[in-house]
Amino acid sequence: MSVTIKDVARKADVSPSTVSRVLSNHPRISAATARKVREIMEEMGYHPNLMAKSLVSKTTKSICVILPKPAEELFLNLFFMELIRGIVAQAARSGYDVLISSGASEAEEVEAVARLVNGRRVDGAVLLYSRKDDPVVEFLKQREFPFVLVGRSERYPDILSVDTDNVQAAYDAARHLISLGHERIGFVGGPPNMVVSMDRMQGYRRALEEAGLPLREDWIVEGEFLQDSGYRAMSMLMSLPERPSGMLVVDDFVTFGVIRGLNELGYRIPQDLSIVSFNNLALAELSSPPISSVDIGSYHLGYTASQTLIRAVETPREEQTSVRHIIPHRLIVRESSLFAPVRKA
Template sequence: MSITIKDVAKLANVAPSTVSRVIADHPNISGETKERVREAMKELGYHPNFIARSLASNSTQSIGLVMPSSADKALQNPFFPEVIRGISKGAHEKKYSLHISTGESLEEIFDGVVQMVQGRRVDGIILLYSRFNDKIIDYLLDQSFPFVVIGKPYKYKKEITYVDNDNVQASIDVTEYLIKLGHKRVAFVGGSLNLVVTIDRLQGFKHAILSNNLPYRDEYVKHVEFLKEGGREAITELLSLEKPPTALVVMDDLMALGVLNKLDEMGKAVPDDISVVGFNNVLLTEISRPPLTSVDINIFQLGYQAAKSLIDQTENQNQPVKRIMIPHNLVIRESCYENKQNL
């Protein structure tokens, strides 16, 4: 025989309505009562019927996640599993589930978002990226549907809650670190120019170069995919220049690992021949050869704060728009070296 709310209420010596409020984590129920009811639920092996609750409350208790590309491709980059881990933690604390977009193309991804919204499959959406002129953002604003962006929105900044790093300053910090090591020929390997994060980090790189009275060389700037193959492609082109760079700012660790692999194939030693810095500080940076100096952007916190902010929106329609900045720090390892020749 299945266990019901009435059975839990009887064991906890409370009314069935109190059990319902404890399940919903109602703020007006005391901590002592919540603990007693939860102990009774545990003892009896009672599990709430969240589908029935969703129908009754007009809430799905689910968050939609939208990738910048197909999930199969995006999840090759360690950034996304880690940011989803942060989102999952925030969602779990409020008993929300996750619904991940599975479209292969931008059109399929957009259609998936429309299905989430029109079918009321989720209570809100987190965009795991920020790109220029994104019609998904236009659509969500038009529908007045709750959403949060990880990354600075291209427009409507005063209307959209977002979680981000100060990517301009982070790029300044890492570029100036290389310049202080004596490098005058520093290159930048970035992602797609359709992504706001690329523009911000390129802006910081350019500012650091010019403010240190170094020439800004267009040929030292490469834009490739956020994959190992992109890093391999970029370093091949940069080392073919008449005056190749002595140091690289690579705006993603997976790309940086591609750079390290290709340099090893070419017989170039890191950091003796060329210094390399990445972004994101994923686990792979510690076990690469050599261990990679990287900007830690606190990926987990980006996801965790995004989830918390979105759930606040869904539970309180009067929640003000938030701009949440997650701090960064440079983790120095063994991939950078002082350029004593000052070339």
């Protein structure tokens, strides 16, 4: 059907090997031959068959990204999209393709990635965030298959990973509120089995402890964040006898739920409650009021993940130098956080 290396060879009156070598810029090909062959390739509309190439080179020039199952991170969608963009952009630059895969359950997820890995369809995998005992991590680790984790693994701290220093990020965010004079600070977390939730929680606790502020468990909410649980969280929190004046919220999306809850209850932001959240999605800026948020460089995170993975795939067994990349974060202050009610400045 379509034109092969042999057709080109025949027409150019050289052997297939020569054509192949022209393709890969082999140094021992004469300029004249190279030019001729290239001309003919152009003329005949030759394009190498990537499958055949893969078969012999035992390398696919593609990586896969495992999209976590939807349910538990509905609220991370926008973040994922940015991440994926970064991954795809970098992979393209390195000449890699990106396969995207997912499963409806954890079991399906590992099954999907097993198919790709076992079928030698990809050279490496990037995992988007990890649960506490992620079976996919387990699988890849045991198969010794190259992969990079966007996030942090508790069980395997030595794993190739790209991450935000979430403890520090949460610490910084809390410090921001504290520096504004807030002394009663609550926390709205994500699903407790996700490492990122745990880390942010820890940063929050540390900042409060260090500042000698009260750490009240009833100001801490964690859970799946669906439609109206932001509302419910707020209605619970705000009906306490003693209410926080500032809140850390684990993700901008969740913050939307929170804001809506507060609006319905008649509270005003930031006058009644200051909010700082995380991820700095495009939404944060468009919210009313615009949300103070810790930018974690989602695109950059993806970009680096892809880069790290591809480097790992391409270097044989010599130890990877740095095993854990931290992407810097930075707090973007907007209107949702203001001085505490008892003014200081």
